[in-house]
Amino acid sequence: MRRSWLKITACLIAGLYVAPAANSMQWSRPPSAAATLTGELPRVLASSKPEEAVVAALTAIRQNRLAEADKLVDALLDARPNYRLAHLLKGDLLMARAQPLATIGSAPIADEKLKDLRDEAAVRMARYNAPPPLSEIPANLLQLSSSQRFAVVVDASRSRLYLFRNDNGVPRYVLDFYITIGKLGFDKSREGDQRTPLGVYFVTNHMAREQLDKTYGQRAALYGVGAWPLSYPNDWDKQQGRTGSGIWLHGVPYDTYSRAPKASNGCVAMPNADMEALGSYLQANTPVVISPKVEWVSSEEWQRRREAARSSVEGWRRDWESLDTPRYLSHYAGEFKSGSMGLSEWKAQKTAVNAGKQWAKIKLDDVSLFDYPSADGSLLMANFAQDYKSSNLENRSQKRLYFRRHSSDWKIVYEAAAG
Structure with a gap:
């Protein structure tokens, strides 16, 4: 308008x-x-x-x-x-x-x-x-855990970054900024392709300019006020054979105020004052979703999608806990992978493990859910802490599940331990 x-x-x-x-x-x-x-x-x-x-x-x-x-x-x-x-x-x-x-x-x-x-x-x-409908919610942010105070969504095709705060699980718009992405656009697949990746990543740490100077010398000038590294490649990227590293949010050289919309080697770059403003909200584990185009939905539609995603994860947890192995395994897709293990090996392993148990209790904490940016737009990512107790084993771990829509159901296509 x-x-x-x-x-x-x-x-x-x-x-x-x-x-x-x-x-x-x-x-x-x-x-x-x-x-x-x-x-x-x-x-x-x-x-x-x-x-x-x-x-x-x-x-x-x-x-x-x-x-x-x-x-x-x-x-x-x-x-x-x-x-x-x-x-x-x-x-x-x-x-x-x-x-x-x-x-x-x-x-x-x-x-x-x-x-x-x-x-x-x-x-x-x-x-x-044509301002975005800021009263609506980006579909990518389906659920933020209580530990994730803020989340970032990047609209790669529009050179725009949005910051949201976690309002009791509901993303609320805070700020937005102009950004620079890779010289050759987005959808990174290999080292050196000068593209920005698409996916869900997390801030891993903060590298102040002083640290960058010590580590990179004159090259540190490229990053301006500092850098916030992201977790690229994540487990899904690795499973898909994507390579490369060093994807950061960072500033720009001090001799320029801003860079062109497509000018980085794959990172997301921002004017230094903007990067400092955004950086004051970032911490380790802040989600950063990089999407080719943000889909904005009404609060009613967002709630509907959120409940559907929650139901899929809860159904998997409940059926695993029940020790009804066929019902539990029905949540996995034919193309499922976990590391180098395919569905047939997974079924054999889980059948053998469950046969030796009398009971199991599974609790999921700090659950975050994301509509994962992908070529066909049909991935759901669940990230959580898993507390597993059974008649002969107890452990707590971080886990990540990737679901793909199959007809009207979500089926797990990848399962990994989250670092």
Whole structure:
């Protein structure tokens, strides 16, 4: 839905007072009062909300309000002298004094990355012209465990990252940011393919810039303020034969404000101020879902999918605990794997193990459920702590199950110990 210039500007003014961190983007319904870019507003906007300032400048240029655009761009360059897109817009505004502008980047600049800057402007504008339905919930986040205070969802095709907080199990929108992904897009499959992986990953730790400098020397400059490594490749990636490593959330070199939408070697990169803002919410085990395109669903539809996923996991647990081996094994698909073990070996092992037990009690704790991004969109991932007690064995472990839809049922296609 396209907004009028007055509504955009009014929304930006409101955002200056409600935003929790510099450069973060927290949205509220724009007030009806009109506003214009006068006085200190361009400077304040450029300093605290650079992306909104770019969008406002682009909107002003398109509506031929060049004086207002010029004030905004000058303020941007004062606040962020390394913002290359702002330099491009300044070139456009200078050229506009001689002739009408045909497109972004009309100025004859000797920059081979002109297309990258146009692409960045386009995806930033797209966020404003067609905002996501933030009252709805991303379908990927079906259940967060109590230990997961926040979760991240990346929309790879739209160069956007969303942060959600765990509100008693319900994901609630907090912030969103512009991001950079791999040079060749997404769906990573091998080492060095310059693609960003699709899947469900977890933050493993935080590498501050000082640590990066000690470890990587001059190469650390690529990561800006720091890095938050992700658990790629996960167990499903390995089962699918995907290779590679070192997929991180990280900042950008200090000599540039932001990078093009597709410019990394596979990581998710963000402007340094944005990375610091996001990093304040991240901790080990924070889920990061990277999807080709986020599906937003109503709370009613989300609840329906969540209950269906819970039912599948609970049915598996209940039937395993019952020691009714055929019924328990009915939860596994014909293509099931666990490491190098296929379904026939799995059936033989479980039949032998259950035959030696008089009773079993199985409890699942810290359960998180994700609609796992995949080519056919039919994977469900369950991650949990498993407390197993039986007549002759007790243990506690972390486990991960991957289900695939078969007709109207979910069947387990992979089972692994979660590290």
